[in-house]
Amino acid sequence: MLATAAPLPAPEQDAQWGYEFKWDGVRAVAVVRAGTLGLWARSGTDITVRYPELARLPAQLAGHDAVLDGEVVALDAQGRPDFGALQGRMHRTGPEVARMAAAAPVTYLVFDLLALDGEDLTGLPYERRRERLDALGVGGQRWTGTPWFRGGGEAVLAASRENGLEGVVAKRLDSPYRPGLRGPDWRKVKNVRTQSVVVGGWRPGQGRRAGGVGSLLVGVHDDGGRFVYAGHVGTGFTAQALRDLEELFTPRRTSPFVGALPREVIRDARWVEPDLVGEVAFAVWTADGRLRHPSWRGLRDDIAPEDVVEEW
Numbered sequence: 681m682l683a684t685a686a687p688l689p690a691p692e693q694d695a696q697w698g699y700e701f702k703w704d705g706v707r708a709v710a711v712v713r714a715g716t717l718g719l720w721a722r723s724g725t726d727i728t729v730r731y732p733e734l735a736r737l738p739a740q741l742a743g744h745d746a747v748l749d750g751e752v753v754a755l756d757a758q759g760r761p762d763f764g765a766l767q768g769r770m771h772r773t774g775p776e777v778a779r780m781a782a783a784a785p786v787t788y789l790v791f792d793l794l795a796l797d798g799e800d801l802t803g804l805p806y807e808r809r810r811e812r813l814d815a816l817g818v819g820g821q822r823w824t825g826t827p828w829f830r831g832g833g834e835a836v837l838a839a840s841r842e843n844g845l846e847g848v849v850a851k852r853l854d855s856p857y858r859p860g861l862r863g864p865d866w867r868k869v870k871n872v873r874t875q876s877v878v879v880g881g882w883r884p885g886q887g888r889r890a891g892g893v894g895s896l897l898v899g900v901h902d903d904g905g906r907f908v909y910a911g912h913v914g915t916g917f918t919a920q921a922l923r924d925l926e927e928l929f930t931p932r933r934t935s936p937f938v939g940a941l942p943r944e945v946i947r948d949a950r951w952v953e954p955d956l957v958g959e960v961a962f963a964v965w966t967a968d969g970r971l972r973h974p975s976w977r978g979l980r981d982d983i984a985p986e987d988v989v990e991e992w
Contacts, residue, residue: 681749682722682862683849685991688833688869696854698806699829699836702847702868703789704761705753706770706982710788712737712746719752721982727752729773733785738820748818749792749857750826754784760844763959767921767978771928790818791826794857802857806865809857837869847871872961875900875971876980876988877910879956880936881949882929885922893922896976897949898958899937901989906938910969910990912945913960916976925979928956957983965990 689697708727711718717735719728728735731752754765769780793813794802801809810828818825829836830853837848847870855865877898885894895914902908930953935941941949960974969990 681857681859681866683851683866683868684862684864686864686867686869688837688848689850689867691834694833695831696852697831697833697850698810698853699831699833700791700826700849700851701836701840701845702849702870703751703753703826704763704846705751705766705786705789706980708750708752708788708982709794710734710746710748710750710790712741712744712748714745715742723982723984723987725981727981730769730771730777731781731786731788732778733781733822734788736821738818738823740816740818740820745795745797746793746816747795748790748813749794750788750790752786752788754786758844761846763977770979770981785822788823789826790823791828792857802859805854805856806851807853833869837871841871845871846874873963874959874961874977875910875974875991876957876959876983877913877971877974878907878954878985878988879925879929879952879958880907880909880954881951882926883912883945883948883950888919889922893926896925896958897937897945898960898971898974899954901986905986907936907954908939908969909937909941909945911971911974913971913974913976915974916960921976921978925956929953930955954985957981957985957988 707722709720721727753761756762793809833850840848850867852865879896880899881897882893883895885892895912897912899907899910932951932953935951936954957980959977959980961977962974963972966972
């Protein structure tokens with residue numbers, strides 16, 4: 681179930697909502713069956729092998745089969761999610777994964793319980809599912825349950841800002857869990873504007889970036905499902921991140937974007953298959969549908985390219 685970018689509920693509706701902190705990581709559904717973990721990104725990709733440190737299940741799940749929803753995060757020294765630190769773990773499936781897991785293990789933050797011992801809980805109200813999750817008390821072995829609050833949205837959002845978190849997610853207390861649906865029952869209220877984008881091309885660099893990638897040409901899908909150009913991103917990268925990205929590109933002869941692009945973009949553009957999803961921070965959307973002052977935050981492996989739409 682997905683959240684829609686929106687303001688906090690109105691004060692007179694506040695008591696009808698529950699609030700959670702928004703965790704800056706990779707969304708993942710955990711399937712526990714016969715003591716074995718399967719971890720799935722919202723794109724449908726099996727990501728179990730990427731995070732082996734999560735395979736040791738907390739004691740509370742011993743003897744239980746369960747389906748849980750949560751976020752894989754890399755925590756900094758202050759215990760806050762660090763999306764940049766998680767980048768090195770995405771798309772890694774080789775022998776280096778075990779070393780990386782030992783050096784900087786991730787944490788699985790659990791915020792929903794979708795099934796327990798064969799009982800489907802998705803039809804229950806959010807409030808009841810959270811109560812069931814709290815009663816289960818999942819914690820330990822790189823797993824932990826997350827806090828939630830009935831009402832008090834303004835205070836929770838203020839606390840998220842004070843602690844350097846991304847924002848809050850507001851969820852109607854009476855809302856069932858609707859897999860795959862992005863609707864009004866869940867709202868994400870961000871302290872920083874971010875947007876998922878799909879990479880459709882790149883432009884060569886100059887100066888220190890000469891001979892490699894200088895900036896990325898990115899897009900989103902419009903209301904008709906067409907892949908449209910949203911601008912170019914040239915900041916927020918390390919040199920290594922640009923080299924890693926170039927290795928993931930699949931070149932193509934023509935632009936993957938619908939419609940005409942600015943002449944200065946076409947002049948030296950290199951096109952790629954639109955199969956890599958990333959995230960940018962930005963100021964605003966311009967009147968002509970471009971991201972203003974976007975800065976690259978990193979790749980995402982939990983979102984399918986076709987699901988990337990304008991979020992603001």
